[in-house]
Amino acid sequence: MSSAESVSLKKRKKFRLSDFLYSLVIGIILAIFVIVTLYPLLNTLAVSFNDALDALRGGIYLWPRKWTFQNYITVLRKESMVTGLYISVLRTVVGTVLQLSVTALIAFVISRKNFVFAKPIAFIYTLTMYVNGGLIPSFLLNKALGFTNSFWVYIIPGLVSAFNMLVIRTYMNGLPDSLEESAMIDGAGYFTVFVKIYVPLCKPVFATIALFIAVGQWNSWFDTMLYNRMASDLTTLQYELMKLLSSVSQLSGDPNKSASAAESAQVTTTSVRAAATILTCLPIVALYPFLQRYFVTGLTIGGVKE
Amino acid sequence: MMEAKYIKKQGAGGITWKAIKKQKELVLLSIPFVAYVLLFCYVPLFGWIMAFQNYKPGLGFLHSKFIGLDKFKFLFVDNPDFLRVIRNTLAMGVINLVLSFTFAIAFALILNEVVHKAPKKFVQTVSYLPHFLSMIIVCGILQDALSVDNGIVNEILVKLHVLKEPINFLTYKSLFWWIVGFTNVWKETGWNSIIYIAAITAINPDLYDSAAIDGAGRFRKMWHITLPGIKPTIFILLLINIGNVLNAGFEIQYLLTNGMVQSVSQTIDIYVLKFGISQCDYSLGTAAGIFKSVVSIILIFLANSAAKAAGEERLF
Numbered sequence: 001m002s003s004a005e006s007v008s009l010k011k012r013k014k015f016r017l018s019d020f021l022y023s024l025v026i027g028i029i030l031a032i033f034v035i036v037t038l039y040p041l042l043n044t045l046a047v048s049f050n051d052a053l054d055a056l057r058g059g060i061y062l063w064p065r066k067w068t069f070q071n072y073i074t075v076l077r078k079e080s081m082v083t084g085l086y087i088s089v090l091r092t093v094v095g096t097v098l099q100l101s102v103t104a105l106i107a108f109v110i111s112r113k114n115f116v117f118a119k120p121i122a123f124i125y126t127l128t129m130y131v132n133g134g135l136i137p138s139f140l141l142n143k144a145l146g147f148t149n150s151f152w153v154y155i156i157p158g159l160v161s162a163f164n165m166l167v168i169r170t171y172m173n174g175l176p177d178s179l180e181e182s183a184m185i186d187g188a189g190y191f192t193v194f195v196k197i198y199v200p201l202c203k204p205v206f207a208t209i210a211l212f213i214a215v216g217q218w219n220s221w222f223d224t225m226l227y228n229r230m231a232s233d234l235t236t237l238q239y240e241l242m243k244l245l246s247s248v249s250q251l252s253g254d255p256n257k258s259a260s261a262a263e264s265a266q267v268t269t270t271s272v273r274a275a276a277t278i279l280t281c282l283p284i285v286a287l288y289p290f291l292q293r294y295f296v297t298g299l300t301i302g303g304v305k306e
Numbered sequence: 307m308m309e310a311k312y313i314k315k316q317g318a319g320g321i322t323w324k325a326i327k328k329q330k331e332l333v334l335l336s337i338p339f340v341a342y343v344l345l346f347c348y349v350p351l352f353g354w355i356m357a358f359q360n361y362k363p364g365l366g367f368l369h370s371k372f373i374g375l376d377k378f379k380f381l382f383v384d385n386p387d388f389l390r391v392i393r394n395t396l397a398m399g400v401i402n403l404v405l406s407f408t409f410a411i412a413f414a415l416i417l418n419e420v421v422h423k424a425p426k427k428f429v430q431t432v433s434y435l436p437h438f439l440s441m442i443i444v445c446g447i448l449q450d451a452l453s454v455d456n457g458i459v460n461e462i463l464v465k466l467h468v469l470k471e472p473i474n475f476l477t478y479k480s481l482f483w484w485i486v487g488f489t490n491v492w493k494e495t496g497w498n499s500i501i502y503i504a505a506i507t508a509i510n511p512d513l514y515d516s517a518a519i520d521g522a523g524r525f526r527k528m529w530h531i532t533l534p535g536i537k538p539t540i541f542i543l544l545l546i547n548i549g550n551v552l553n554a555g556f557e558i559q560y561l562l563t564n565g566m567v568q569s570v571s572q573t574i575d576i577y578v579l580k581f582g583i584s585q586c587d588y589s590l591g592t593a594a595g596i597f598k599s600v601v602s603i604i605l606i607f608l609a610n611s612a613a614k615a616a617g618e619e620r621l622f
Contacts, residue, residue, distance in 0.1 A: 040447045121336055132347060135595055159346075
């Protein structure tokens with residue numbers, strides 16, 4: 001914080017014990033925070049590279065005791081996991097491209113200031129953030145539309161999120177109107193204005209929203225369970241991971257879960273589960289350092305107000 | 307909802323045939339979007355009819371028998387299950403709300419006290435990471451951490467002599483709500499703090515300087531300037547989240563539950579899934595869903611008018 005910095009600079013000459021203790025306490029609290037956040041992930045990583053039988057003895061913390069890649073090989077030999085990986089990548093790519101394009105276009109349409117239907121359309125979209133039919137009616141609708149056992153259930157029903165649209169609209173509202181006007185004088189239509197002028201200018205907000213959509217697509221599993229449970233060639237990686245993880249929680253009293261547990265009846269060791277977990281969060285963790293600057297800007301663009 | 311005022315203001319005068327003709331391209335562009343939102347977001351609302359019918363998929367809406375409020379009577383009068391489910395949902399919703407607010411605000415305040423840029427950036431970057439992991443991964447990691455064999459939590463507690471021997475945390479009814487609450491804290495604290503950190507940057511730096519002249523130490527500056535400075539942000543977020551209290555969650559309870567804790571882990575969403583989808587009682591599932599939607603909307607309005615009465619910022 002610049003303010004805190006300037007004040008502390010003024011005081012640097014005089015060492016005060018109370019200030020030192022204060023900083024120490026702050027440092028300790030944040031160190032604990034970082035450890036609590038990172039330890040479980042690093043521990044899973046270590047276990048995933050450790051020999052499966054050896055890991056059962058326990059005592060593995062941050063470093064594997066007996067190195068092996070066998071757990072990863074075991075996971076990648078499972079056909080269901082490979083199919084899951086393929087479907088997850090596909091839905092993330094297709095979903096992100098389609099959802100972003102459609103959301104951006106509708107945001108563009110309703111951010112045209114003189115468009116007579118802009119406000120009513122914005123209203124019916126905004127209202128969906130507060131009122132919706134709920135699980136059962138949506139489920140029946142999607143079923144009636146033929147979205148069970150279909151890849152498109154991952155894409156179409158969630159094509160436009162009102163929240164993402166409002167974020168993009170807020171950003172577009174901040175761009176000068178003269179851009180549109182001058183292009184229109186040159187004979188461009190609205191669609192051309194959108195593609196040629198707005199898309200390049202909106203790259204920062206698009207990056208943020210694309211990131212949100214992609215993470216959402218990659219992480220979702222409930223739609224798989226609801227609609228594509230029976231289609232083994234359409235299940236996602238997250239869903240396969242859930243089946244793998246729940247195969248050990250034998251106490252499960254849920255009929256859905258025990259059924260899937262029975263499916264993967266062979267014993268899955270902690271190390272194999274760890275390897276599957278690491279593989280599933282790998283894309284996010286690997287891209288995370290590069291992407292993280294986008295979401296903070298995005299959240300502060302649209303999230304704080306509205 | 308905040309748009310409603312504007313429509314009235316615009317009135318019928320704004321939308322004329324002449325204007326529509328002039329904006330033919332925009333109108334044509336928007337037709338698919340309107341059709342889309344009507345189909346996927348508004349058509350399901352008609353499904354609410356099911357709650358008042360003995361809906362049979364074979365008969366459809368038109369031929370299923372109307373039974374009035376029987377399904378609601380079943381939920382609230384005839385069996386005690388649903389009342390327990392409401393209790394669980396509310397309890398976990400409130401615990402989540404209180405814990406997530408306290409931790410996010412505390413984290414933002416503490417992080418703000420870090421003077422050096424590099425460690426601050428590092429801690430912040432680490433703090434967002436869990437938000438991007440799926441609940442499946444988070445619950446899997448949690449199950450490992452709480453495990454009876456070699457789970458780190460048991461290991462530490464046994465070493466500290468808090469526990470005599472490792473226990474299976476997830477089978478204790480009294481712990482379940484708190485485990486859910488703290489799992490959410492682990493996943494979302496960093497993420498939730500972003501807004502507060504942004505709000506802190508907007509506080510006028512002169513305030514800190516004058517407080518320093520008055521002899522305030524760092525803690526008193528945090529307590530008397532930073533915290534009041536983000537009060538409006540806290541308030542508006544609280545408002546938004548009160549409407550969400552019944553969305554106490556589905557994923558985490560679904561993934562962590564087991565036979566031993568079912569009586570405290572079942573939320574409204576899980577109940578809807580269990581009866582509505584697994585047992586195909588669409589009418590009962592819809593009735594439970596309607597109850598949740600209606601209560602949520604009432605909560606939003608109550609919170610909003612409470613804010614109005616208190617003279618604070620409002621949502622709409």
